[in-house]
Amino acid sequence: MKVLIYTHEFPPFLGGLATESYMLGNGISQAGLDVTVLAPLYSAQDKDLDNSLNFRVVRMGRFARNHGIPSPIKEAAGLLSLIKALYEIKPDVVIFITREAHTAGGLLPSLPFRVIVRVAGMEAFGYLLGKRISKRFLGLSMKRLYMRAYKIISPSLSTKELLEKAGIPGDKIDVIYNGVSNYMLSQEPNPRILEGLRSKFNIKSGEKVVLTVSRLVPGKGQDAVIRAMPKVLKEGNGFKYLIVGEGGYEQKLKELCEKEGVSSKVIFAGSVPQSEVINFYDLCDIFIMPNRTIKNAENIEGLPNVVLEAASRGKPVIAGIPGGSKEVIEHGESGYVVNGEDINEIAMCILDLLNNEEKALAFGLSARQRIKRIFTEEKMIDSCLELINIS
Template sequence: MRVLVVTNDLPPRVGGIQYYVDQLGRGLVSAGDEVVLLGSSSEGADAFDRTAPYEVVRERTPVLLPSPTVARHATRLVEAVGADVVLFGAAFPLGILAGPIAERTGVPSLGFTHGLEVSATRMPGGSAMLRAIGNRLAAVTYVSHWCEEHLRGAFGPVPDHHLLPPAVEPGEFHGAVSGDAVRDRHGIGSAPLVVCVSRLVERKGQDTLIDCLPRWRREVPGTKLMIVGDGPHRGSLQRRAADRGVSEHVVFTGQVPGPELPQHYAAADVFAMPCRERHRGREVEAFGIVFIQAQAVGVPVVAGGIGGVPDAVRDGETGLLVDGTDPDAVADAVGSLLSDPDRSSAMGRLGAQWCAREFSWHARTRELRGILAGLDGPATGPAGTQSFDSAPV
């Protein structure tokens, strides 16, 4: 199968969507498919592109927009590589290009969704845009049941609808991974440790973890907090730790290379990210790949129970879902696991078994290939084959 991927979301940019698109692209190549990515430019792209297992063609712009120029370039690539299918790394907004591509080549398109599209339904004109995109796609995938529940109606009856959650690489994330080297590097030793891996943005809830740390240290002496990642709120989080008198007990690692992530998860006694909705639901967690990464290495999790997160955690079995806006609930949940190592270990073991069984990229790639093979053709009808110039973009 020959696949053209059109996306703004690919490495070396860091994020869950970029990781998702890259892993499925690699999986398709490993399965014997030919994959070409049409993407936007970013710093460090040349180094990534030289080692990627698929061919990358980048436009000289930091953001691909659904413009006539991008439509023409994508169409030419479809013809040049003999693509059997076009895959949009994010259906919104680039999926609108499925119409002109299908009209000129007859090749069907599939669009991934990641949660941003739910936010679009709450913006003026967003629902109409999603319906226009749905009318042009042959299939849409969703990372969680929550996403499907909120988007199936928005995309309408034309495309096929499929669940395609994120996954982990079992050769990297597994129960035998050791976090000892990470603990030694940061002087943690054998102290109880809560870890959060995420971009440092307000909705992820690292501020709540800092607020809870004094209580945890009273109840479970010596407890420390490790915040892995970087982002615009790093400075404010560091100031918050100073204000709470816990600076010396909070480790900010900054951005960690991908190959080192499993060891950072494994260093934890508890993984916690009390995510919460912001801006009236325009910012929400559509799945939470960090939760399955933590569970895969055998660490129990405490998660903000919003959006699609319940798909990523078996509440009461592999972790605990809490209200991320309630600091007392977060403190209670994490504290209960820190103070009961036997319960934490049992949850961790079950989480590792569950993730090994349900969340592998190999299985997810197999599911994607089945979806792609089942695409009969482009969306039909006037809306499905409308030319770009008349499309409502």
């Protein structure tokens, strides 16, 4: 059986959907199916990565890689690449991942293959239910694909609810949670590397670390943590706030640090290769991403992979209410689920975990056990294979 995975996020691009696209390609290939991934070209070095994989990767032209911003050129480049791949491969199943892929799929006149679509919260919330005319226009093509699909994969119950609200029949939608890799669950922390990170970022021995791993965009919650820091520091709790990721919001976050008087306590680590992110989870004492919905941005989290990964490393997590994080983090047992706009609540949760080391450790252990029960790579792949192999 031939399976085509069409995605606009794939390594070396960093992000949850890129990781999931790779996991699906690898897992489905290991099950004995003939897998091809259609993905953007990022650089000449992509060939080295592609040659190391046990499945085929076809790279689209550079015009298709303009992630995130809808544009006629990108949409056309994606559609033409998809048509070419369908003609050459003649797949039995096509899995569409990312908004750009959904738009292109909805424009196809016919679908002579089984269609499986992986839909994120942003696609349901911003494009099917949003108020922006440009997004609703693209949403028409996306919804056309969803209605013709054999199955839609939702990463969380909250995303399924959004899809149903947009008029997608519930019996088309299967909730398949994102899975954490075996490596993330099994690798032991490396004391030498952790000591090197402490030295690099001038984090004193014994000084606690609060971590966020995310793109630097409004709604992820880094700004809320920065605003909460003066209250936490006033209580005498010395810690460093380590921010991993890059994005257009970085300068505003740095200006906010100056305004709040916490610049010396905040570290902007920049982008980190996926293979090294595990060390930052191991370095931290608390992982925090108090995401919130920004009205004009029409953003929402489906199920953040970083929340799963941090929990898998045994870290207590403070996460925002919107989206799927609350399906991972049990409030008061493995972390806290907070209102991302309530600075006082965020500060109190940070203080509680900084002041109660035993509670923080217990929360982290509970989080890790829950990941191992429900949110593993094997469970995700097995569930997807069931959809592919059903005759």
